[in-house]
Amino acid sequence: MSKNNRSLTATLSLMRNRLKECFSIPFKKSIWLAYCGLFIGMYIVLYYCNINITATIQFRLGFLALALSGLIGGPIMGITVGAIGDIISMIVTGGFGQTFFFGFTLSYALMGFLFGLIFYKRNITILRALLGALAEFIISLFLESKGFIISYSAIPNRN
Numbered sequence: 001m002s003k004n005n006r007s008l009t010a011t012l013s014l015m016r017n018r019l020k021e022c023f024s025i026p027f028k029k030s031i032w033l034a035y036c037g038l039f040i041g042m043y044i045v046l047y048y049c050n051i052n053i054t055a056t057i058q059f060r061l062g063f064l065a066l067a068l069s070g071l072i073g074g075p076i077m078g079i080t081v082g083a084i085g086d087i088i089s090m091i092v093t094g095g096f097g098q099t100f101f102f103g104f105t106l107s108y109a110l111m112g113f114l115f116g117l118i119f120y121k122r123n124i125t126i127l128r129a130l131l132g133a134l135a136e137f138i139i140s141l142f143l144e145s146k147g148f149i150i151s152y153s154a155i156p157n158r159n
Contacts, residue, residue, distance in 0.1 A: 032073065036080050039069040043085035044092060062089075063111065063136050070115030071124075078112025103147035111139050 043065035051059040065085065070078035086108045090100050114135040118128055 032077070035073055036069070036077060036084075039065050039072075039077070039081045040085045040088060042068070043081060044089045047085075047089040047093065062108075063115075066108065066112040067115045067119065067132060070112055070117075071119040073116070074120040075113045075116030078114075078116035079109045080112070082108035082110070082112030099151055101147050101151040103150065104144060107139050107143040107147065110143070111136055114139070 043062050046061040046065055049061050051061070053059060062085070066078060066082050069081040083105050086105045115132055118132050118135065122128065
């Protein structure tokens with residue numbers, strides 16, 4: 001076996017072990033559910049604390065609960081907190097006059113998933129923090145913008 005094949009095999013083995021580690025539930029199920037409930041509650045409270053910069057631009061603090069859930073529980077907890085937190089916050093707050101669109105729920109679930117992949121069982125460095133911010137920015141820029149276009153624009157009738 002050549003040196004390149006051994007290094008590739010070692011790299012694939014490390015990636016497989018990392019994926020197994022990320023997608024296993026790290027706690028007993030009852031503690032895992034308690035942490036999920038805590039982070040969902042934190043997400044809903046932070047959802048009320050949005051900072052309005054202009055009429056259309058907001059600084060949302062809910063991503064802090066998603067990042068913390070990804071840090072503590074990994075990608076599975078991040079998906080759970082992102083999806084359930086978004087749905088419950090829409091029910092509790094009424095969306096502050098906005099309509100419910102499932103695409104936003106998927107984008108928050110994806111954001112929690114990526115935070116879990118970036119932060120779970122790893123040291124928090126400036127590079128990882130910037131990578132998490134970049135992931136959140138890209139999701140907000142592309143997926144949420146597309147969601148606003150779909151949910152608020154008039155679709156012409158094409159007969």
